[in-house]
Amino acid sequence: MEAVNSKKIMFDTNIFDLILENNLTEKVIQFLRKEKMQLLITHVQLDEVSAIPDNKREKREKLSKIIKKLNPRLIATTGVIVGESRVGRSSFGPKELIEKIRKYKKESNPSRDSLIYTTAFLKSNIFVSNDKVRNKILQKIVKENDIKICILNFEGFKNWLCKRRALEEE
Secondary structure (H helix, E strand, C coil): CCCCCEEEEEHHHHHHHHHHHHHCHHHHHHHHHHHCEEEEECCHHHHHHHCCHHHHHHHHHHHHHHHHHHHEEEEEEEECCCCCCCCCCEECCCHHHHHHHHCCCCCCHHHHHHHHHHHHHHHHCCEEECHHHHHHHHHHHHCCCCCCCEECCCCHHHHHHHHHCCCCCC
């Protein structure tokens, strides 16, 4: 895997849910420290967690605590989309790439997702998302645009943790 020696990783918002569900917060922290890897996050992922409705307040609070414990570096999105981007938390990016990603995402949040993906593509070495359809599309875009990034699903990420001995059997 070419990204094994990388230093920056970004999680799609759905990965924080899976870290919570699988009780992996401490293991991920150990992995990041051991590998001297920096976890990146944008205001978009934080906004998505904050937008979890009050009837799921407990989940929202747990996810917020996990994110705080993981201590990600908050970075500006690479790209600006009116209605999604925050002043001071976004920077201009490649409009063509953002639009290419948005056209593949026809569901409820193509703008938010395109900001996360474009930022991951240009500022990290590894991107972890657990959406099978999304990952296939992202692989295609990465190949077409000669972007150097490793895209993993959650199982692939867990396997990598195991190989790196961050998740030894107890």
